[in-house]
Amino acid sequence: MANISCTDIVKAYGAHPVIDGLNLEIPDHQFVVFLGPSGCGKSTMLRMIAGLEDVTGGTIEISDEDVTTLPPGERDVAMVFQSYALYPHMSVADNITFGLRRQSVARDEIDRRLNHVAGLLGLEPFLDRKPKNLSGGQQQRVAMARAMIKTPKVFLFDEPLSNLDAKLREKLRTEIRKIHLSLKTTTIFVTHDQLEAMTIADSIVLMQSGRIEQIGTPDEIFERPASRFVADFIGTPAMNFLQAKISVDPEGLLATAGEIALRLSPEMFPSLKDGSDVELGLRPSRMDLCEPDATNALTGHVVLVENMGSEGQIITEMDGQEISFVTKEFRRLQPGQTVHFAIHPEHIHVFDPKTGKSLRSPDETL
Amino acid sequence: MGKLIGHAAMRIIPAVLVVVALGPIFWTVLGAFKELRDIVTPIPKLVFEPTIDNFVTILRNPTIRDGLLNSVVVVSATVLIGALLGIPAAHALARYARRWGDDIQFFVLSLRFMPPVAIAIPFIVIYLDLGIYDTLFGLVLVYLTTSVSTIIWLAVPAFESVPRDIEEAAAMEGCPPWEVFWRFSLPIAAPSLFGALVFTFVLVWNELLLALTLAAQNATLPVVAASITSLGKEVPWGVINAATVLLVLPPLVFIGLLMGLLNSMVRSGPK
Numbered sequence: 071m072a073n074i075s076c077t078d079i080v081k082a083y084g085a086h087p088v089i090d091g092l093n094l095e096i097p098d099h100q101f102v103v104f105l106g107p108s109g110c111g112k113s114t115m116l117r118m119i120a121g122l123e124d125v126t127g128g129t130i131e132i133s134d135e136d137v138t139t140l141p142p143g144e145r146d147v148a149m150v151f152q153s154y155a156l157y158p159h160m161s162v163a164d165n166i167t168f169g170l171r172r173q174s175v176a177r178d179e180i181d182r183r184l185n186h187v188a189g190l191l192g193l194e195p196f197l198d199r200k201p202k203n204l205s206g207g208q209q210q211r212v213a214m215a216r217a218m219i220k221t222p223k224v225f226l227f228d229e230p231l232s233n234l235d236a237k238l239r240e241k242l243r244t245e246i247r248k249i250h251l252s253l254k255t256t257t258i259f260v261t262h263d264q265l266e267a268m269t270i271a272d273s274i275v276l277m278q279s280g281r282i283e284q285i286g287t288p289d290e291i292f293e294r295p296a297s298r299f300v301a302d303f304i305g306t307p308a309m310n311f312l313q314a315k316i317s318v319d320p321e322g323l324l325a326t327a328g329e330i331a332l333r334l335s336p337e338m339f340p341s342l343k344d345g346s347d348v349e350l351g352l353r354p355s356r357m358d359l360c361e362p363d364a365t366n367a368l369t370g371h372v373v374l375v376e377n378m379g380s381e382g383q384i385i386t387e388m389d390g391q392e393i394s395f396v397t398k399e400f401r402r403l404q405p406g407q408t409v410h411f412a413i414h415p416e417h418i419h420v421f422d423p424k425t426g427k428s429l430r431s432p433d434e435t436l
Numbered sequence: 437m438g439k440l441i442g443h444a445a446m447r448i449i450p451a452v453l454v455v456v457a458l459g460p461i462f463w464t465v466l467g468a469f470k471e472l473r474d475i476v477t478p479i480p481k482l483v484f485e486p487t488i489d490n491f492v493t494i495l496r497n498p499t500i501r502d503g504l505l506n507s508v509v510v511v512s513a514t515v516l517i518g519a520l521l522g523i524p525a526a527h528a529l530a531r532y533a534r535r536w537g538d539d540i541q542f543f544v545l546s547l548r549f550m551p552p553v554a555i556a557i558p559f560i561v562i563y564l565d566l567g568i569y570d571t572l573f574g575l576v577l578v579y580l581t582t583s584v585s586t587i588i589w590l591a592v593p594a595f596e597s598v599p600r601d602i603e604e605a606a607a608m609e610g611c612p613p614w615e616v617f618w619r620f621s622l623p624i625a626a627p628s629l630f631g632a633l634v635f636t637f638v639l640v641w642n643e644l645l646l647a648l649t650l651a652a653q654n655a656t657l658p659v660v661a662a663s664i665t666s667l668g669k670e671v672p673w674g675v676i677n678a679a680t681v682l683l684v685l686p687p688l689v690f691i692g693l694l695m696g697l698l699n700s701m702v703r704s705g706p707k
Contacts, residue, residue: 142607142608143610144610147608149605151604154601155599155604156605157606157620158624159624216605
């Protein structure tokens with residue numbers, strides 16, 4: 071069990087820094103997901119914690135011990151690779167027990183632990199097989215068993231599910247989460263899949279271009295994105311963005327973009343002034359059909375109805391812009407129809423168009 | 437009709453090519469089992485009483501026997517030492533040499549650009565001075581320059597095809613670099629490395645020019661076989677044929693092994 075702290079981490083290839091002064095604290099027992107688009111530095115960060123990548127500057131501590139220059143084998147961490155990285159010339163059992171055999175752990179202790187992890191992951195029937203005779207999901211489980219049998223301080227997962235089909239991915243995601251609930255080992259899980267991150271994480275570290283954009287629980291990230299980037303990256307269907315101008319009237323704040331006019335909550339955005347340019351973020355899932363005269367009602371023409379099963383995404387056109395929303399009542403809508411839908415002022419996000427930062431007051435509680 | 441001719445041609449042309457290619461070899465093998473009077477008849481004989489006298493003669497002949505032994509010693513030593521030096525070097529080039537890797541690899545290959553004749557004569561002088569002219573050691577030494585470079589050149593891609601993740605997973609288990617090499621990279625790359633060694637073996641086994649210039653008493657089999665052909669009118673055709681068969685046999689066996697290996701690799705497919 072261990073906490074991890076990364077202080078002023080710099081990673082440069084040649085003169086070009088890809089990560090420049092990153093700070094991160096991961097408390098004991100947490101399941102942390104590094105999330106971001108490809109090339110954001112999340113895998114590099116994970117590999118530096120694993121010891122597979124040199125750190126150009128800064129320190130990494132695992133349970134308050136400086137491991138910055140320790141070789142990977144001495145950090146007491148175990149990693150599951152995207153490609154599983156099973157040893158092709160060894161049987162499944164040998165793959166799983168290699169690390170323990172190498173440390174000359176007693177044979178019966180190895181057998182006991184092997185039986186335990188194999189049972190946990192349903193690998194008993196495959197122990198004598200070679201990895202190439204296993205399916206992708208089974209190989210994935212062997213890779214997890216190999217990491218678990220060492221009972222390390224930290225588990226590192228580098229996009230472990232991205233080579234699996236959607237159904238299996240969901241199943242293994244649940245399994246990984248369950249295993250974490252029982253073992254409580256500090257875990258870092260890297261993914262570019264925001265849904266995977268939302269479902270599995272205690273805490274999400276959202277990265278972009280080698281920087282941390284936001285750290286928070288899945289709810290915080292979803293409900294209170296710190297920047298336009300975060301808001302855009304999280305949530306399906308993706309958020310609608312509108313350039314708007316703020317005006318202050320007796321009733322409070324009004325954001326207008328052409329024919330569209332939306333009421334904002336003055337408590338949430340105390341910094342907004344008359345005439346400020348802003349970018350509004352409207353989550354499709356936070357909008358629904360309404361009466362034409364409701365608060366914040368928007369009127370648009372249906373362009374497309376996307377059936378998602380229990381609900382549908384309606385893409386509408388208004389004032390030259392496309393805005394989508396989600397409703398369960400999608401089956402009675404047809405392209406070309408006029409629809410009215412609304413968003414509650416509490417669910418409108420406002421961003422600074424220059425910096426992309428959220429203009430929501432930090433004091434206000436969720 | 438045209439289709440029919442096409443089909444026929446598809447079968448006939450390869451058949452002719454095979455006959456042309458295998459004809460001389462077939463004739464040589466036949467000749468190896470013929471007595472001299474069956475060979476020198478004006479009308480070629482296909483039916484004859486086979487004999488193994490030619491092989492007996494060869495294996496009794498001390499020059500040929502020594503040549504065979506020399507070849508085995510020189511070639512084995514060259515391939516073995518070449519592998520010991522070349523395979524770790526290739527792994528280092530494939531994994532650790534970041535800045536100069538390509539240059540080193542090109543330099544290694546460039547050792548093979550020079551025609552052997554160009555290095556043979558300076559080598560005679562150097563070897564005479566060093567007192568290693570006409571020694572098996574001298575031959576092994578000169579062959580190593582080519583075998584190490586061939587092995588490196590062929591082994592680098594073999595190691596590059598070992599997934600880096602596997603080496604990293606091994607490092608995560610606490611293996612230092614030498615152990616990662618010995619217990620993971622080497623066994624995983626082994627099939628391709630075996631091909632590199634076989635190729636090197638064949639290359640050195642067939643080498644004639646350097647062996648001819650750098651050794652006199654301690655000649656290798658190609659040199660001996662070549663010298664029999666220059667015996668003048670009293671050519672012992674049967675013996676030459678038998679010597680040729682003996683010379684061709686080891687590379688043929690190895691090539692067979694190599695092909696079998698390649699086929700099995702293709703069949704099991706990349707994983």
